[in-house]
Amino acid sequence: MSESASGNAPKPSSSVKLVLLGEAAVGKSSLVLRFVNDDFQENKEPTIGAAFLTQKCSLPTRTIKFEIWDTAGQERFASLAPMYYRNAQAALVVYDVTKPSSLTKAKHWVAELQRQASPGIVIALVGNKLDLTNDGGDASSASPSAREPESAEGDEEGAGQEEGDAQDATPGDARKVSTREASTYAEEESLLFFETSAKTGTNVVDVFTAIANAIPESSLKTGKGPAAGQTGLGGRAADESRVNLGDRNTATAKEGCAC
Amino acid sequence: MAHPDGQEDTRNGSDVMKIPSGSSNPDKLERVRSPSPEGVRPPLPPRPNTLNLLSDESASFAALQSEATTAISRAEINTQTQEGANSAYSTLAARSLSKGPKAKASLSQLARSRATSDAGDSASIRSSVLPSGDIGDMDALFRDFVSSMPDPHSSAASLLHFAEFPGDYENDAQFLTEFDPVGEVDEDAGNEELVLGHWKQKQKHYLILSAAGKPIWTRHGDGGLISTYVGVIQTIISFYEDSEDHLRGFSAGDMRFVVVTRGPLHLVAISRMMESDNQLRLQLEALYMQILSTLTLPSLSHLFSVRPSTDLKRPLQGSETLLSSLADSFTRGSPSTLLSALECLKIRKQHRQSINNALLRTKDGNLLYGLVVAGGRLVSVVRPKKHSLHPGDLQLLFNMIFEADGVKAGGGESWIPVCLPGFNSNGYLYMYVSFLDLRDDVNESEDISKDESVAIVLISPNKESFFEMKEMRDAFVEGWPALFNASPKLGYLTITRLMSIYNNLHQGIHAKHTNVKVHYCVSRSASSFAWVTPIFEFYCVAEPNANRNALVQGASKITQWIHQEEERLFIVGGAVC
Numbered sequence: 001m002s003e004s005a006s007g008n009a010p011k012p013s014s015s016v017k018l019v020l021l022g023e024a025a026v027g028k029s030s031l032v033l034r035f036v037n038d039d040f041q042e043n044k045e046p047t048i049g050a051a052f053l054t055q056k057c058s059l060p061t062r063t064i065k066f067e068i069w070d071t072a073g074q075e076r077f078a079s080l081a082p083m084y085y086r087n088a089q090a091a092l093v094v095y096d097v098t099k100p101s102s103l104t105k106a107k108h109w110v111a112e113l114q115r116q117a118s119p120g121i122v123i124a125l126v127g128n129k130l131d132l133t134n135d136g137g138d139a140s141s142a143s144p145s146a147r148e149p150e151s152a153e154g155d156e157e158g159a160g161q162e163e164g165d166a167q168d169a170t171p172g173d174a175r176k177v178s179t180r181e182a183s184t185y186a187e188e189e190s191l192l193f194f195e196t197s198a199k200t201g202t203n204v205v206d207v208f209t210a211i212a213n214a215i216p217e218s219s220l221k222t223g224k225g226p227a228a229g230q231t232g233l234g235g236r237a238a239d240e241s242r243v244n245l246g247d248r249n250t251a252t253a254k255e256g257c258a259c
Numbered sequence: 260m261a262h263p264d265g266q267e268d269t270r271n272g273s274d275v276m277k278i279p280s281g282s283s284n285p286d287k288l289e290r291v292r293s294p295s296p297e298g299v300r301p302p303l304p305p306r307p308n309t310l311n312l313l314s315d316e317s318a319s320f321a322a323l324q325s326e327a328t329t330a331i332s333r334a335e336i337n338t339q340t341q342e343g344a345n346s347a348y349s350t351l352a353a354r355s356l357s358k359g360p361k362a363k364a365s366l367s368q369l370a371r372s373r374a375t376s377d378a379g380d381s382a383s384i385r386s387s388v389l390p391s392g393d394i395g396d397m398d399a400l401f402r403d404f405v406s407s408m409p410d411p412h413s414s415a416a417s418l419l420h421f422a423e424f425p426g427d428y429e430n431d432a433q434f435l436t437e438f439d440p441v442g443e444v445d446e447d448a449g450n451e452e453l454v455l456g457h458w459k460q461k462q463k464h465y466l467i468l469s470a471a472g473k474p475i476w477t478r479h480g481d482g483g484l485i486s487t488y489v490g491v492i493q494t495i496i497s498f499y500e501d502s503e504d505h506l507r508g509f510s511a512g513d514m515r516f517v518v519v520t521r522g523p524l525h526l527v528a529i530s531r532m533m534e535s536d537n538q539l540r541l542q543l544e545a546l547y548m549q550i551l552s553t554l555t556l557p558s559l560s561h562l563f564s565v566r567p568s569t570d571l572k573r574p575l576q577g578s579e580t581l582l583s584s585l586a587d588s589f590t591r592g593s594p595s596t597l598l599s600a601l602e603c604l605k606i607r608k609q610h611r612q613s614i615n616n617a618l619l620r621t622k623d624g625n626l627l628y629g630l631v632v633a634g635g636r637l638v639s640v641v642r643p644k645k646h647s648l649h650p651g652d653l654q655l656l657f658n659m660i661f662e663a664d665g666v667k668a669g670g671g672e673s674w675i676p677v678c679l680p681g682f683n684s685n686g687y688l689y690m691y692v693s694f695l696d697l698r699d700d701v702n703e704s705e706d707i708s709k710d711e712s713v714a715i716v717l718i719s720p721n722k723e724s725f726f727e728m729k730e731m732r733d734a735f736v737e738g739w740p741a742l743f744n745a746s747p748k749l750g751y752l753t754i755t756r757l758m759s760i761y762n763n764l765h766q767g768i769h770a771k772h773t774n775v776k777v778h779y780c781v782s783r784s785a786s787s788f789a790w791v792t793p794i795f796e797f798y799c800v801a802e803p804n805a806n807r808n809a810l811v812q813g814a815s816k817i818t819q820w821i822h823q824e825e826e827r828l829f830i831v832g833g834a835v836c
Contacts, residue, residue, distance in 0.1 A: 024577060033670050045664040046577035049675030049690075052725070070669065074577040076554070080676060083723065 022094035024073030030198035592758025615834035640833030649681025691728035
């Protein structure tokens, strides 16, 4: 795992607020639990509300402390999402590679983030449950398995649906969303893109490491007081002793300011 | 319920359950309440009087509404001088109490200590014992019970034989499968008969459907499998509705069907477990409260007023596990639901106070309620002066936090919008939950069981106050004293049989139109009695041939002991902030 504090020389450390979004049951919590505890539970109960976890990610030149908001995917919690993505420097938008509708939902989240979240937010599109496909846990072979016509890729919304209907998976392969379709979309929207398996662990740490690397140096606050790190205030909390979730960018967030 | 001695063995001893109950005369209570240094004591949680709750359905709903917590005007509120969460669950071998003092002595002692009590905010039994007139009545009544031993048909103590949930081996084995899934029907439906067979074997079913007949949630079997059965029930219910009648329940073979209609929802319980209609109705009421807790009343009403054929499954998505774990705890037997009470952890009074104080010291301005819960038992409560927590609301929270896995499995700290329908069914509060790992030798691979886990629950009306709550938790945990040791739990089967006996007692003593204070009951497997006073309810189960005199003496000893240990066993009022 990348969290181990390698080396004795103190590296600059900074907090990054990261939010996970996506349809219910695509594996958001499982990805987080794999990243944070290197653990996996079958048939995990749905998250209620949101869970807050932290994990360090060690890069060659610095240490990133992720403050992770793992949100519930059910629709009734959707109205709370702005509270979690507001001020977030990174977002993981997760879909299930065996469920085309979940990619459609993911695209909605991406659009909402691009519209409402901090302008510099780093977004990663993550197709989870790779273990259910023939590509298995081996990410290097995660090649497009669909015979998706190129022409369909102009219309993202349509492509998701069409693909699910059109694709006759080979026996034992539950994949319904081709790698190419999702990666093309990710490229168009300038998103990081990964296919992962929280169950086998494939690519999970890679996603977080890639995000850590993609966060621009300029948006990182280093040299936080030790106290601020301890109390675990929000990523941008260093300047204020008491901070609401919406201390920044209240203008862009619909939910308005706290208190 | 607190386990005072931590040694549960129902085979050899008698089992005792006691809860405080609301008294009936607010004026008298006002007088006996001593002034507290912190000013006037806030109204305590309106623990719904089970009887009132059940005798009038519309009243029951109203009683759980928000005004209750703030009500200063409602007469009933003042009667609730006991923290509704209080209850004790202790074991005591009746046979060992051969020379206990007579009941009369114990009751007069209660009365005496009332006179000398200097307790203020923390007083309960002492300060809330009714004036001597009532005590005299109680005394006479209980003496009557003792002296009437040879006459089993005494007016005060009724000897009745009840049907009991059978406790033989085959049923035990069958009951073990009660919580198993019925299984999935194959694609070609080849095993449908088998799956339906499993479904029919269940002792207990719950169905929730919309008034338009859409199945919303079923404890066993999915909508497709049992749609015909849901259709039949829907037809029966609407047949009565069409004739402007209201179907409350019916029997079919050994099954009892109970129907509760709440707004746009029909809730149905089907039981083979010999529970009374009232008890089943309470369980359905709690399931309805869980739905409100997920959606809030206005949004539930709105959904159905906009579109009567709304499929509520979607908005409830993800909360099915909460309904199921609630249902399972009813099926296993839930003293909390039966008595509208909560279990408290038994700890030293000073320890409880130091926890209270630590919570108060670290309190954030956004905090509404603060709770410390160990192994599903309440350890400490901090609450605003004018608000109490409803046991029904707390039960929903405990179910969510300890019984269903959604919160604990999240692995971090949680921030959960939750509606507490007893507090206010119109909107959400926001709940911070953090589990503490208090074990010394930490083996991280081992999951903390329910009995070991300690949770800090901080509830705020401000949805943006997660980090304030987290800060409060961190500050609180810093000076944390190691106080808890978990008590062993009874197995399912023992609990279920025992609960069946408690159910009978409860049913007998709270039957409509009865005014029984002591209710004695003998069956082949147990002799048991219930004793109801304005201050507490006392339930006791012993061997079938146990000496009644000894039981009564045991009861009186236990009351004395509880009186002595009261602030270890119960949370009296909680800390007020």
